Amino acid sequence: MTTQFSVADIELELLRYPAEQQSNLQAWDAADEHLLKELIATAQAPLPTAIINDSFGALSCGLSRLHHDWPLYIETDARTSQLGTQQNHSRNHLTMDNLHWLTSRDPLPNHLSLVLMKLPKNLSYFAHQLTRLSQVLTPGCRILVAAKAKSINRALLDVFAQHLGPATASLAWKNTRVISCIFDGKPRPQPKEITWSIPEYQLKISNLSNVFAGNKLDIGARIMLANLPQGEFSSIVDLGCGNGVLGLRAAQLFPKADIHFIDDSDMAVASAKANWERNHLPPAQGHFYWDDCLTHLPADVQPDLVLCNPPFHQGEAITDHIAWQMFLDARRRLAPGGILHVVGNRHLAYHVKLQRLFKNCTTVASNGKFVILQAKK
Numbered sequence: 001m002t003t004q005f006s007v008a009d010i011e012l013e014l015l016r017y018p019a020e021q022q023s024n025l026q027a028w029d030a031a032d033e034h035l036l037k038e039l040i041a042t043a044q045a046p047l048p049t050a051i052i053n054d055s056f057g058a059l060s061c062g063l064s065r066l067h068h069d070w071p072l073y074i075e076t077d078a079r080t081s082q083l084g085t086q087q088n089h090s091r092n093h094l095t096m097d098n099l100h101w102l103t104s105r106d107p108l109p110n111h112l113s114l115v116l117m118k119l120p121k122n123l124s125y126f127a128h129q130l131t132r133l134s135q136v137l138t139p140g141c142r143i144l145v146a147a148k149a150k151s152i153n154r155a156l157l158d159v160f161a162q163h164l165g166p167a168t169a170s171l172a173w174k175n176t177r178v179i180s181c182i183f184d185g186k187p188r189p190q191p192k193e194i195t196w197s198i199p200e201y202q203l204k205i206s207n208l209s210n211v212f213a214g215n216k217l218d219i220g221a222r223i224m225l226a227n228l229p230q231g232e233f234s235s236i237v238d239l240g241c242g243n244g245v246l247g248l249r250a251a252q253l254f255p256k257a258d259i260h261f262i263d264d265s266d267m268a269v270a271s272a273k274a275n276w277e278r279n280h281l282p283p284a285q286g287h288f289y290w291d292d293c294l295t296h297l298p299a300d301v302q303p304d305l306v307l308c309n310p311p312f313h314q315g316e317a318i319t320d321h322i323a324w325q326m327f328l329d330a331r332r333r334l335a336p337g338g339i340l341h342v343v344g345n346r347h348l349a350y351h352v353k354l355q356r357l358f359k360n361c362t363t364v365a366s367n368g369k370f371v372i373l374q375a376k377k
């Protein structure tokens with residue numbers, strides 16, 4: 001795995017976040033290189049620019065290297081991406097005075113001259129991002145979106161036309177293309193929120209557009225809900241909470257417990273919080289953190305139960321390094337005797353990891369596809 005990024009005269013050292021991780025994945029891809037190459041070829045002036053979905057800062061570090069005072073508005077839903085971008089600016093001795101940080105829900109500035117985006121995996125989220133842009137951009141503003149060539153088709157160009165304006169794709173380079181869209185000047189309304197229910201548990205749920213599983217209950221979460229542990233718990237973590245469904249059910253089962261919801265996605269944390277309120281759970285007992293695993297969980301929180309339905313991809317990459325980090329963090333933070341309760345696809349073989357880390361692992365339930373595992377500290 002290389003960490004040396006090189007496009008035209010831009011040389012950077014780029015790492016993913018966290019820098020120490022059990023994966024061989026690179027911090028950028030050819031679409032980042034393609035986008036920077038285009039901007040250099042057209043001698044783009046350093047005007048106010050939004051950078052949206054930059055994985056670990058390849059685009060923002062590249063532009064900061066070209067002009068240290070380029071005004072950059074960096075929008076991301078992922079805490080790991082924000083932390084990675086900051087880490088890579090520091091590693092490359094780049095000033096951060098030119099950077100303005102935005103989450104996926106913060107209002108965008110209305111004086112942008114250019115928008116640079118990476119195509120996210122989730123197309124409903126992408127459509128939502130274009131709609132947000134349509135509410136602030138000035139007519140004629142240029143939006144450049146870099147993506148793998150195989151992800152670009154007629155249907156995607158229609159998403160641009162529907163939500164922002166006409167778009168055309170460049171020639172392919174290293175199996176990537178840059179889509180150029182010109183804003184047609186018509187602001188689009190935000191989609192209406194959809195609320196759905198899980199009747200067996202009397203829960204009402206709503207998800208923002210980038211939240212795992214969309215407007216339905218994940219099948220792994222369903223089997224987890226049917227097999228939550230029994231006992232007395234007073235401090236519970238829903239690690240990788242998504243819409244918060246596991247922690248909400250835990251709050252019903254253990255009404256005296258404090259529940260800590262943690263997710264890398266800002267929209268997930270916001271949805272979990274909204275769902276806590278929607279289901280009339282006690283405000284003082286719900287705690288919400290936009291974080292990378294348990295990195296910044298307050299020192300005085302010592303959970304006796306961690307519930308976890310771990311992710312098995314990061315962006316486009318299929319990986320189990322986040323599951324591994326979640327298990328490590330759970331072992332570090334659980335109270336002695338505390339329990340890590342995990343659901344996973346059978347083929348992911350989480351029992352091997354749990355056995356190695358905790359020196360014990362019990363199978364609580366399983367069906368053809370999923371298994372529920374428990375490890376005790």
Ligand SMILES: C[S@@+](CC[C@H](N)C(=O)[O-])C[C@H]1O[C@@H](n2cnc3c(N)ncnc32)[C@H](O)[C@@H]1O
Pocket residue numbers: 080212213218220221239240241242243244245246262263264265268291292293309310311312322
């Ligand atoms: C399989 S989903 C589970 C969502 C929810 N708990 C459920 O069961 O429906 C995994 C969740 O982990 C989150 N996640 C991914 N990387 C993370 C990280 N580094 N730290 C915290 N959460 C992360 C994802 O955003 C996603 O919401």
